[in-house]
Amino acid sequence: MSKVLVIAEHDGNKLNASTAKCVACASGIPDSEIHVVIFASAGEKLAADAAGLASVDKVMYVDNSSNEHALAAVLAPQIVSLAGDYTHIFGPSTTFGKDLMPRVAALLDVNQISDVMEVIGSHSFKRPIYAGNAILTVEAPEGTAVVATVRTASYRAVGNGGAAPVEQITVSADLPQHTRFVSLQAGKSDRPDLQTASKVVSGGRALASSENFEIIFRLAEALGAGVGASRAAVDAGYVPNELQVGQTGKIIAPDLYIAIGISGAIQHLTGIKDAGTIVAINKDADAPIFDVADIGLVGDLFKIIPELEKAIRS
Amino acid sequence: MEKILVGLKRVVDYNVRVRVKSDGSGVDTDGVKMSINPFDEIALEEALRIRERGEAKEVIVVSIGTSEAQQQLRTGLAMGADRAILVESTTAVDPLTSAKMFLKLIEKENPDLVILGKQAIDNDNIQTGQMLAALWGRPQATFASELVFDGNRAKVTREVDIGLETIEIDLPAVITADLRLNEPRYVKLPDIMKAKKKPLEQISAADLAVATVNALVESAYEPPQQRQKGIMVSDVPELVAALKDKGLV
Ligand SMILES: Cc1cc2nc3c(=O)[nH]c(=O)nc-3n(C[C@H](O)[C@H](O)[C@H](O)COP(=O)(O)OP(=O)(O)OC[C@H]3O[C@@H](n4cnc5c(N)ncnc54)[C@H](O)[C@@H]3O)c2cc1C
Numbered sequence: 001m002s003k004v005l006v007i008a009e010h011d012g013n014k015l016n017a018s019t020a021k022c023v024a025c026a027s028g029i030p031d032s033e034i035h036v037v038i039f040a041s042a043g044e045k046l047a048a049d050a051a052g053l054a055s056v057d058k059v060m061y062v063d064n065s066s067n068e069h070a071l072a073a074v075l076a077p078q079i080v081s082l083a084g085d086y087t088h089i090f091g092p093s094t095t096f097g098k099d100l101m102p103r104v105a106a107l108l109d110v111n112q113i114s115d116v117m118e119v120i121g122s123h124s125f126k127r128p129i130y131a132g133n134a135i136l137t138v139e140a141p142e143g144t145a146v147v148a149t150v151r152t153a154s155y156r157a158v159g160n161g162g163a164a165p166v167e168q169i170t171v172s173a174d175l176p177q178h179t180r181f182v183s184l185q186a187g188k189s190d191r192p193d194l195q196t197a198s199k200v201v202s203g204g205r206a207l208a209s210s211e212n213f214e215i216i217f218r219l220a221e222a223l224g225a226g227v228g229a230s231r232a233a234v235d236a237g238y239v240p241n242e243l244q245v246g247q248t249g250k251i252i253a254p255d256l257y258i259a260i261g262i263s264g265a266i267q268h269l270t271g272i273k274d275a276g277t278i279v280a281i282n283k284d285a286d287a288p289i290f291d292v293a294d295i296g297l298v299g300d301l302f303k304i305i306p307e308l309e310k311a312i313r314s
Numbered sequence: 315m316e317k318i319l320v321g322l323k324r325v326v327d328y329n330v331r332v333r334v335k336s337d338g339s340g341v342d343t344d345g346v347k348m349s350i351n352p353f354d355e356i357a358l359e360e361a362l363r364i365r366e367r368g369e370a371k372e373v374i375v376v377s378i379g380t381s382e383a384q385q386q387l388r389t390g391l392a393m394g395a396d397r398a399i400l401v402e403s404t405t406a407v408d409p410l411t412s413a414k415m416f417l418k419l420i421e422k423e424n425p426d427l428v429i430l431g432k433q434a435i436d437n438d439n440i441q442t443g444q445m446l447a448a449l450w451g452r453p454q455a456t457f458a459s460e461l462v463f464d465g466n467r468a469k470v471t472r473e474v475d476i477g478l479e480t481i482e483i484d485l486p487a488v489i490t491a492d493l494r495l496n497e498p499r500y501v502k503l504p505d506i507m508k509a510k511k512k513p514l515e516q517i518s519a520a521d522l523a524v525a526t527v528n529a530l531v532e533s534a535y536e537p538p539q540q541r542q543k544g545i546m547v548s549d550v551p552e553l554v555a556a557l558k559d560k561g562l563v
Contacts, residue, residue, distance in 0.1 A: 111441075133331065135535070
């Protein structure tokens with residue numbers, strides 16, 4: 001019997017979809033009991049939302065003003081104090097979980113399994129390495145907690161319909177003062193979220209300016225899609241960093257991904273391997289993106305995109 | 315600041331398309347180009363800029379790896395690091411053990427700052443910096459894209475999923491470098507010559523007396539599922555028709 005503790009990710013108001021995906025991964029562990037814990041300044045409503053997730057057996061929340069902004073150095077000792085008899089501690093492979101979970105693992109003196117993409121058994125998992133060019137099976141030792149991050153693109157969020165009991169708890173842990181939140185500059189939220197959108201339109205270096213990138217936003221709007229970008233487009237300042245897709249950006253799995261003026265470097269492709277349908281629009285017929293595209297169109301994006309937007313709107 | 319410690323890992327160059335060996339025992343790294351992990355190069359560049367601004371005195375590059383990692387350390391010295399330490403290990407070292415080895419070096423060197431890359435592009439673990447900060451009991455600022463120092467504190471801007479987060483940390487601390495922190499300099503030939511004279515200390519991993527515990531067993535490697543090349547369409551109406559066919563518009 002396994003007991004899994006899932007660390008919820010949220011923004012203070014809403015659970016991040018990554019939480020339901022971690023639960024989905026945890027439910028793949030044979031014979032497992034799944035608990036979710038929320039660290040917040042006021043976590044009652046978040047806890048109620050988590051309690052409604054399918055497969056969850058129990059929800060705990062820890063209210064503390066120190067938990068208003070997620071700081072790994074502050075959260076890690078609290079998680080360690082709860083670790084007790086949990087066989088597994090899971091967090092999402094988002095920047096929240098990537099920052100936090102290794103700190104937890106080190107305090108528990110265990111290695112972490114990063115980016116779990118498949119559960120084979122309670123102590124056996126698959127994960128991508130080398131930008132997804134190889135899949136590694138790893139076995140975690142028995143008798144110590146398995147600390148892991150879950151590759152969210154590999155899982156569909158569990159649905160609702162759960163009715164887990166909720167408990168407010170307190171933890172006794174020394175919380176450090178050496179790390180302080182200052183500010184958060186969040187991207188626009190009037191578009192579908194890149195990480196959960198069912199359709200994503202991405203632009204690359206070929207867009208050549210942030211003004212030109214507007215045609216990507218307009219096409220995305222016509223499709224009801226989220227917007228992404230290659231590293232080159234972000235580095236050049238056409239769009240902000242949170243839009244980067246790839247090995248070192250976001251790993252996504254939309255039903256439809258349209259890559260426009262993106263060459264298809266390995267690091268970019270890593271981010272879209274699990275997309276349903278990939279469409280590539282590029283003026284270079286030999287661009288590597290066409291090797292993985294389900295539908296390819298060779299041509300000048302500045303002609304094609306306005307035409308495509310019009311066709312979709314009509 | 316007196317000292318900054320920077321980690322440099324020797325990894326397969328990012329341009330190499332890595333393949334799994336046909337017997338599934340690992341990935342084929344025979345004869346492929348090896349380089350400094352790109353994020354570590356960014357970490358080093360940042361440390362050098364801090365020193366060049368007069369905010370630190372010494373930059374020490376550290377690599378844990380085989381004796382061949384001397385190449386990467388020499389490159390780091392050529393970029394401008396003052397001295398290098400190679401912790402020599404003939405076998406791969408996992409993140410937890412690496413963090414413990416770094417901690418041993420910290421105890422010896424007492425740096426004010428440790429800068430590592432946010433991830434190594436071979437195992438993509440994204441763990442060592444956070445683990446080191448945890449074991450050291452010090453702040454961590456991961457995925458950094460901007461650093462500003464103010465005496466004993468640093469303001470660090472971090473690339474997070476929803477945008478940019480700024481945190482303030484007390485030093486000493488561990489920072490991990492993201493892509494947009496800076497653009498590393500190119501090494502010039504005279505610097506390569508000069509680097510040959512800079513000190514490179516070699517210690518064996520065994521001398522650090524760090525035991526590997528709770529190791530993960532890597533039981534199998536397999537190639538990923540390949541996506542198949544699909545169809546080519548010749549114009550927008552055909553594209554829209556193909557998307558309609560799949561029920562995507
Ligand atoms: C450590 C590391 C991590 C990285 N992580 C990432 C990552 O997470 N995500 C990522 O995306 N990249 C990443 N990269 C960068 C990656 O290697 C590529 O450099 C990058 O993806 C290239 O972006 P691009 O395709 O937009 O630009 P380019 O490679 O320059 O491609 C531009 C494309 O646009 C086409 N084009 C030009 N004009 C037009 C036009 N008018 N109409 C149609 N097509 C046109 C060209 O034919 C070309 O194929 C990383 C690199 C490193 C070293």
